[in-house]
Amino acid sequence: MKIRNFLFVVALASSSLALGSAAAADTGATNAPFWTGMTDPARFERTMDGRIDHARSLLATLLNVKGARSIANTLRPYDDILLELDAVSSQAQLIQSVHPDERMRQTAEKISQKASALATDLSLNRGVFDALSALDVSHADAETRYYMTRTLRDFRLAGVDKDEATRKRIKELRDELVLIGQEFDRNIRTDLRTVTVANASELEGLPQDFVSRHKPDAKGAITLTIDYPDSLPVLSFAKNEGLRKRMYLEYNNRGYPKNMEVLDKMIARRAELAKLIGYSSWADYITADKMVGSAAQASTFIDRVVAASGPKAMREYETILKRKQQDVPGATVVNAWERTFYAELVRQSSYDFDSQSVRPYFAFDRVKQGLFDVTSKLFGVSYRPVRNVPVWDKSVEAYELVENGRVIGRFYLDMHPRKDKYNHAAEFPIRTGVAGRQIPEASLICNLPGGDPDDPGLMTHDDVETFFHEFGHLVHALVSGRHQWIGIGGISTEQDFVEAPSQMLEEWTRDTNTLQTFARQYQTNEAIPTALVARMRRASEFGKALNVRQQMVYAKLSLSIYDRDPKSVDTTAMVKDLVGKYLPTPYVEGTHFQTSFGHLDGYSAVYYTYMWSLVIAKDMFSQFDAGNLLAPGVAAKYRNAVLAPGGSKPAATLVTDFLGRPFGFKAWESWLNAE
Numbered sequence: 001m002k003i004r005n006f007l008f009v010v011a012l013a014s015s016s017l018a019l020g021s022a023a024a025a026d027t028g029a030t031n032a033p034f035w036t037g038m039t040d041p042a043r044f045e046r047t048m049d050g051r052i053d054h055a056r057s058l059l060a061t062l063l064n065v066k067g068a069r070s071i072a073n074t075l076r077p078y079d080d081i082l083l084e085l086d087a088v089s090s091q092a093q094l095i096q097s098v099h100p101d102e103r104m105r106q107t108a109e110k111i112s113q114k115a116s117a118l119a120t121d122l123s124l125n126r127g128v129f130d131a132l133s134a135l136d137v138s139h140a141d142a143e144t145r146y147y148m149t150r151t152l153r154d155f156r157l158a159g160v161d162k163d164e165a166t167r168k169r170i171k172e173l174r175d176e177l178v179l180i181g182q183e184f185d186r187n188i189r190t191d192l193r194t195v196t197v198a199n200a201s202e203l204e205g206l207p208q209d210f211v212s213r214h215k216p217d218a219k220g221a222i223t224l225t226i227d228y229p230d231s232l233p234v235l236s237f238a239k240n241e242g243l244r245k246r247m248y249l250e251y252n253n254r255g256y257p258k259n260m261e262v263l264d265k266m267i268a269r270r271a272e273l274a275k276l277i278g279y280s281s282w283a284d285y286i287t288a289d290k291m292v293g294s295a296a297q298a299s300t301f302i303d304r305v306v307a308a309s310g311p312k313a314m315r316e317y318e319t320i321l322k323r324k325q326q327d328v329p330g331a332t333v334v335n336a337w338e339r340t341f342y343a344e345l346v347r348q349s350s351y352d353f354d355s356q357s358v359r360p361y362f363a364f365d366r367v368k369q370g371l372f373d374v375t376s377k378l379f380g381v382s383y384r385p386v387r388n389v390p391v392w393d394k395s396v397e398a399y400e401l402v403e404n405g406r407v408i409g410r411f412y413l414d415m416h417p418r419k420d421k422y423n424h425a426a427e428f429p430i431r432t433g434v435a436g437r438q439i440p441e442a443s444l445i446c447n448l449p450g451g452d453p454d455d456p457g458l459m460t461h462d463d464v465e466t467f468f469h470e471f472g473h474l475v476h477a478l479v480s481g482r483h484q485w486i487g488i489g490g491i492s493t494e495q496d497f498v499e500a501p502s503q504m505l506e507e508w509t510r511d512t513n514t515l516q517t518f519a520r521q522y523q524t525n526e527a528i529p530t531a532l533v534a535r536m537r538r539a540s541e542f543g544k545a546l547n548v549r550q551q552m553v554y555a556k557l558s559l560s561i562y563d564r565d566p567k568s569v570d571t572t573a574m575v576k577d578l579v580g581k582y583l584p585t586p587y588v589e590g591t592h593f594q595t596s597f598g599h600l601d602g603y604s605a606v607y608y609t610y611m612w613s614l615v616i617a618k619d620m621f622s623q624f625d626a627g628n629l630l631a632p633g634v635a636a637k638y639r640n641a642v643l644a645p646g647g648s649k650p651a652a653t654l655v656t657d658f659l660g661r662p663f664g665f666k667a668w669e670s671w672l673n674a675e
C-alpha cells in the first residue's frame with residue numbers, strides 16, 4: 001500500500017504526489033532529517049506553520065507579478081509552493097498515524113487540516129490558473145511541457161473554472177472531507193478490540209512462539225489483539241473453530257459501529273463534490289485522470305478479472321470443502337472463518353507444505369538484510385544505517401541511500417506493532433526529492449513480527465512479501481527524487497500504476513536463488529532447501545483465484561459505493577451482495593469489514609488499482625531472466641525507464657519505454673491459471 005498525499009486528492013495531480021520538505025526554499029539544498037528539532041508538539045506546529053506561511057508568501061509573489069509571465073516568475077514559485085505543501089502534508093500525515101504521544105498526533109491532525117486547506121485554496125485559485133495558462137512553455141524541455149499540461153488539467157479537475165459560489169462550496173466540501181477521512185482512520189486505529197481466550201488449550205494448533213508470546217493472566221485468561229501478528233495466525237492455524245470465528249467477527253468489525261455513519265457521510269460529500277465539478281458520480285470523477293480513464297472502464301476491467309478467475313476459484317473451493325468434509329462429514333459449505341484454515345490444511349496434505357515450516361528461515365533481521373542486499377544489486381545502490389537521526393519512536397531505524405558514494409535519499413523503518421500506531425503496512429512519503437534542492441525521505445510503517453530482543457521475529461512468507469512490496473514503493477519514491485520540479489518528482493504517476501513496482505518486487509521472494517542468499521535457519525544457519533521452496537511455490541498457487549475473487553469484492557465495493565446516488569447506498573447490503581456474487585464462502589451476518597477498509601478513504605473508488613497494477617507488474621516481470629533474477633542489466637533498464645522518471649511522463653509511456661510495446665494481459669493470465 002502507498003499512502004497518498006492529500007494533494008493528489010485535491011489537485012488530482014496524480015497518484016502519490018510525493019511532496020517534500022526542505023526549509024526556506026531560497027537557502028539552497030536542505031538535507032537535514034525531517035524530524036530534526038521536533039521535540040514537542042509546539043515546535044512541530046511552529047515549524048509546519050512556518051512552511052505554510054512561506055507557501056502563502058510565495059503565492060502572493062506569484063500573483064503580484066507585473067508584466068510577462070515566465071517560467072522563472074510563475075512556474076518556479078508555483079512549484080515551490082508545492083514543495084512546502086508536500087513536506088507539511090506528508091509529515092503531518094505520517095506523524096498523526098504513528099507518533100506514540102497523543103498530543104503530537106492531535107497536533108499533526110490540525111496541521112494536516114491547515115495544509116489541506118491551503119492546497120484546496122490553491123487548486124481553486126483562478127489567479128494562479130490564469131497565470132499558469134498565460135505561460136508559454138512551447139520552447140521548454142519535455143518534462144516542463146508535460147508538467148504544465150498535467151497541472152492545467154488538474155486545475156480544471158479541481159473546479160477552478162467554476163463560478164465563485166460553486167468554488168466556495170467545493171472548498172467547504174474538501175475541508176470537510178479531510179476531517180471525515182481523519183475521523184475514519186482514527187476510528188480504525190484506535191479500535192483496540194480484543195479476543196479473550198479462557199484457557200490456553202484453546203490455542204491448540206498455533207505455533208509455539210505464538211503461544212509463548214501470549215502468557216495467561218492471573219485468572220488463566222489470555223488476551224489476543226486483532227492486529228495482524230495475532231489475527232492471521234489464529235485464522236490460519238487455530239484448531240478451535242469457536243476461537244477462529246470470534247477472531248473473524250472482531251476483525252471484521254473494527255471501526256464498527258462508529259464508521260458506518262462516517263463512511264456514509266464521506267460517500268455523500270464526495271458525490272456532491274463530483275456533481276459540482278461536472279461529473280455524474282465520484283467514481284467517474286476520480287477515474288478521469290487514471291490510466292483506466294473512466295468508471296465504466298474500471299468496471300469492465302473488474303468484470304474481466306472476475307470472469308477470468310471463476311473456474312479456478314470454484315475448483316479451489318471444492319478442494320477446500322472436501323478437506324473440511326474429512327473433519328465434518330456431510331459439510332456442504334465452507335465459512336469465511338474456515339477458508340484460510342482449511343486452505344492451509346490442503347497445502348499440507350496435497351502439496352506437502354506447511355507454511356509454518358518456512359518461518360525459521362525468515363527471521364526479521366535476516367530478511368531485512370537480504371532485502372537490502374537484493375535491491376542493492378538490482379538498483380546499484382547501498383544502504384547505510386545512520387544513528388543520531390531524530391525519529392518519532394525509539395524503535396525506528398534510519399538509513400541513507402547511497403549511490404557512487406553520494407547520499408541520494410534517506411529512509412525510516414518502523415516495522416513492528418505498537419499501541420495507537422497505524423495497523424496495516426504502507427509506505428508513507430516524507431518529502432520528495434528535487435534536483436539540487438533536497439534529497440528525498442520516505443518511511444515504511446509495518447506491523448511485522450519481531451522488534452523484541454527475546455523474539456527472533458519469525459515471519460511467514462506472506463510477511464516477507466509484504467516487506468518486499470512496501471520496499472518496492474520506497475525504492476520508487478527514493479530513486480525518482482531528482483527532477484527539476486517537485487510536482488513531477490517522486491511517485492507522482494497515475495494512481496493505478498503505483499502498485500506495479502511494489503507488486504513486482506514481491507516476485508523476488510519466490511525465487512530459489514534469491515531466497516537462498518538470505519533465508520537461513522535462524523539457529524543453524526542452513527540455507528532454505530531448494531525442495532522446500534519448490535513445494536512452497538506450488539502450494540502458493542493454491543487459493544490464488546479465491547484471493548483474486550476476494551480482491552474483486554473489495555474493488556467492486558470501492559467502485560460501487562461511489563458510482564451511484566449516495567441515497568441508494570447501503571454499504572452492508574452491498575458487501576453482502578458482492579460476497580454472494582463473487583465468493584463461494586457466504587457472507588457472515590453481523591460483520592462490517594467496510595468500517596475498517598481504510599482504502600475507502602485514501603483510494604476511494606479506485607481499489608481496482610491493485611489488480612490493474614498487477615497485470616502490468618506481471619508483464620514487466622516477464623522481461624527479467626527467470627534463471628538469473630539478480631542480473632543487473634534489465635534491472636537497470638527498469639530503474640531508468642520506469643522508476644526514475646517518477647511522474648514526468650504518462651505511466652503508459654513508462655511501461656511502453658520498458659517493454660517496447662503497450663502492456664497486455666498474457667503474463668497475468670498465465671500466472672492466474674498456473675497450478
Ligand SMILES: [Zn+2]
Pocket residue numbers: 001002469470473499502
Ligand atoms: Zn502497495
